[in-house]
Amino acid sequence: MEVNGQLALTVLMGLFLVAVAAWLARVENWRSYTPVAGGGAFGQKDSYGSEEKPSGVIRWLTTVDHKDIGILYGAYGLIAFAVGGLMVVVMRIELIDPGMSLISNTFYNSLLTSHGITMLFLFGTPIIAAFSNYLVPLLIGADDMAFPRINAIAFWLLPPAALLIWAGFFPLPDVIPAQTAWTMYTPLSTGAGAGNQANAGVDLMLLGLHLSGVSATMGAINFIATIFTERGDDVSWANLDIFSWTILTQSGLILFAFPLLGSAIVMLLFDRNFGTAFFSGEGGAILWQHLFWFFGHPEVYILVLPPMGIVSYVIPRFSGRRLFGFKFVVYSTLAIGVLSFGVWAHHMFATGMDPRLRASFMAVSLAIAIPSAVKTFNWITTMWNGRVRLTTPMLFSVGFVSNFIIGGVTGVFLASIPVDLVLHDTYYVVGHFHYVVMGAIAFAGFSGLYYWFPLYTGRMYQKTLGKAHFWLSMIGTNITFFAMILLGYGGMPRRYATFLPQFATLHQLATVGALLLLVGQIIFVWNFVQSWLEGPEIEDGDPWNLRQSGLYTAEWDWFDQKQQTAIADGGDPDDETALTDGGHVDEPADDRSDA
Amino acid sequence: MANKIFDRDTLLDLTVNVVPLFIIAFFVVAFAVLSPFGIDPLASSIQFGLLAVPFVLLAILTYFAGRAVAGSEQSGEVYLPGQAGVRGAKPLEEDHGPAAIDPESTDDAPEVEGDGEDDADGDAEDDADGDAEDDADGDAEDDADTKDA
Numbered sequence A: 001m002e003v004n005g006q007l008a009l010t011v012l013m014g015l016f017l018v019a020v021a022a023w024l025a026r027v028e029n030w031r032s033y034t035p036v037a038g039g040g041a042f043g044q045k046d047s048y049g050s051e052e053k054p055s056g057v058i059r060w061l062t063t064v065d066h067k068d069i070g071i072l073y074g075a076y077g078l079i080a081f082a083v084g085g086l087m088v089v090v091m092r093i094e095l096i097d098p099g100m101s102l103i104s105n106t107f108y109n110s111l112l113t114s115h116g117i118t119m120l121f122l123f124g125t126p127i128i129a130a131f132s133n134y135l136v137p138l139l140i141g142a143d144d145m146a147f148p149r150i151n152a153i154a155f156w157l158l159p160p161a162a163l164l165i166w167a168g169f170f171p172l173p174d175v176i177p178a179q180t181a182w183t184m185y186t187p188l189s190t191g192a193g194a195g196n197q198a199n200a201g202v203d204l205m206l207l208g209l210h211l212s213g214v215s216a217t218m219g220a221i222n223f224i225a226t227i228f229t230e231r232g233d234d235v236s237w238a239n240l241d242i243f244s245w246t247i248l249t250q251s252g253l254i255l256f257a258f259p260l261l262g263s264a265i266v267m268l269l270f271d272r273n274f275g276t277a278f279f280s281g282e283g284g285a286i287l288w289q290h291l292f293w294f295f296g297h298p299e300v301y302i303l304v305l306p307p308m309g310i311v312s313y314v315i316p317r318f319s320g321r322r323l324f325g326f327k328f329v330v331y332s333t334l335a336i337g338v339l340s341f342g343v344w345a346h347h348m349f350a351t352g353m354d355p356r357l358r359a360s361f362m363a364v365s366l367a368i369a370i371p372s373a374v375k376t377f378n379w380i381t382t383m384w385n386g387r388v389r390l391t392t393p394m395l396f397s398v399g400f401v402s403n404f405i406i407g408g409v410t411g412v413f414l415a416s417i418p419v420d421l422v423l424h425d426t427y428y429v430v431g432h433f434h435y436v437v438m439g440a441i442a443f444a445g446f447s448g449l450y451y452w453f454p455l456y457t458g459r460m461y462q463k464t465l466g467k468a469h470f471w472l473s474m475i476g477t478n479i480t481f482f483a484m485i486l487l488g489y490g491g492m493p494r495r496y497a498t499f500l501p502q503f504a505t506l507h508q509l510a511t512v513g514a515l516l517l518l519v520g521q522i523i524f525v526w527n528f529v530q531s532w533l534e535g536p537e538i539e540d541g542d543p544w545n546l547r548q549s550g551l552y553t554a555e556w557d558w559f560d561q562k563q564q565t566a567i568a569d570g571g572d573p574d575d576e577t578a579l580t581d582g583g584h585v586d587e588p589a590d591d592r593s594d595a
Numbered sequence B: 001m002a003n004k005i006f007d008r009d010t011l012l013d014l015t016v017n018v019v020p021l022f023i024i025a026f027f028v029v030a031f032a033v034l035s036p037f038g039i040d041p042l043a044s045s046i047q048f049g050l051l052a053v054p055f056v057l058l059a060i061l062t063y064f065a066g067r068a069v070a071g072s073e074q075s076g077e078v079y080l081p082g083q084a085g086v087r088g089a090k091p092l093e094e095d096h097g098p099a100a101i102d103p104e105s106t107d108d109a110p111e112v113e114g115d116g117e118d119d120a121d122g123d124a125e126d127d128a129d130g131d132a133e134d135d136a137d138g139d140a141e142d143d144a145d146t147k148d149a
């Protein structure tokens, strides 16, 4: 009886999917997506930029303009940053004292899991996409992304992904949050054993993660296509700016890494729900770790390369000189891209794998430190003897360099097998990667948010608040995460809701640092929102005085032109005039019905 | 034979990736000579595969990237990165175009191997002095600009 019911449901679902496919095939002229096969010279060029945008919410729901989508990504990323940040504040308060019982241990584990996933997948990747969507087309002289609608779809997959990932926290009957940590190690995450991880909350989280991966992959394909095919006539490979280079490399990494994560997640879901035994049989746990880290290590570079691009872009503008060794930075970015796929098992040194393999992973991990170090030296040399202007974006970029050095050096230590065997799974590791993800990646994000603030808001932020934000973040980061490094040396294991009394002082320090960070971010939110609404309007297209030092770039030129045309009316200035692309030869052969 | 694309300058730029290649090569040799954990057909071939694959892929990518960048440097105007789209932007002073045209070798597919290192012939030298990234000494040093925000 039951089996029949399920069968019927399955058949029904199948029919439904077929119906959806049929409907999609009818409703949309798929030909129009392939300009080569479709006959007519159809590009996105004449159809999007010049259209009048609807007003209000509808505009944001329907937009395919890369700049609007960039802002959507940015808003999304910052909301996720707030959620993930508040989660960790609760955790840090719980860790003020070993006996603290603000939250239960299981809830601590839930917060830990969600904090990691939220920050990496819902804040990190989207905030980078915010910059790349807004800026890459402007920087390379394209009218928009190569596939504007895929761009919009990629973004709109993210809100449901967040709802799924956070589903366990919502008051749904019988659904509890995942407690697998972001690495989702099996057998815990297969739901095996007497724990509670067979719960549907874990399935929903996995589905959400999968969805965010689909989104990232769609975005990556779009960027690769855009940067390869939509560059303006003058923007040859030799003229491509550093940020676009890092986005191109990042997109390549996403393209190879995220589908693998997707497959592994599907296998895990099958193990959990359909009785397969990919990860529960012998060697299953190791298989998961290999699959996960083959994605996971490239993922950390997916997150760090574009921020490196932002910093490489910002530092020269406020040092009054060109980026030192521009091509070194480009080639080392590419090197990191390739090598990041050859180091994954440095996360698994302690698993007892064959020492020969382990040695090879160590060798490549040491090799990948070189391109990272090269960049660091380039940033420092760029500032050396330059006329440094310590504006807020510059401060955040310098902070990036400083924190990245600590994060990188601790990483190189971890890459050495004997050191790792001592420090693995301690707070040292937590300190290491937070120096990079918070101290560097988030800092670069703020650097970019401040640097381009006039560009996307037309206004200027309040500089005193910006600097307060910086200093609180810088000091908070270093207190929190240096304390963690010391905790790790002391042997404090990671992922615990409590600790032995001897670790109390350092844990309290870390909590104080986290609270400083919280205050800093509150100031940021205030500054950001208030300045966006009421900040002084920017009148000229060169708010940073870049023309003087000959470092003016294409996105500001676009902005300048927008400023000039915007005087005429209150509406959106026509982007068509923004960049003299020269590449517009398309006849208006738009045979599509409006879509 | 003169190498049009991989001139001395480009090779110099690419050294940044030669260093990690060298480190990997070093370990290949070290593991082969010392083999501290013995040789086992399966484990050892994976061991060397894990080094060889990134090595080869990095070498290939470096080659193609270098060719794309240096090639477009010679075939078109070179601007400061990010400035090509700026209205009225001027290309960087040195003209890569004519200087790089070498009458002797027009049909050769560019190759980096073999003839690269010793290829310091005159015409490559000409444009070796003023790349965007080389003269990083602040040309805007004197016009003071302390605008802050």
Ligand code: HEM
Pocket (backbone or CB within 6 Å): A183, A299, A300, A301, A303, A304, A346, A347, A365, A366, A368, A369, A372, A407, A408, A409, A410, A411, A412, A413, A414, A415, A416, A420, A423, A424, A425, A429, A432, A433, A436, A437
């Ligand atoms: C300079 C190059 C780097 C090296 C050699 C390096 C090395 C390592 C090693 C060996 C581990 C494993 C430690 C352990 O669990 O025992 C590790 C962990 C980690 N690293 Fe790095 N790292 C580097 C850069 C980065 C960067 C740039 C990021 C972030 C963007 C990053 C993020 C992480 C994360 C998230 C973990 C912890 C994963 C986990 O267990 O949850 N690392 N790193």
Ligand SMILES: [Cu+2]
Pocket (backbone or CB within 6 Å): A296, A297, A300, A343, A344, A346, A347
């Ligand atoms: Cu790693």
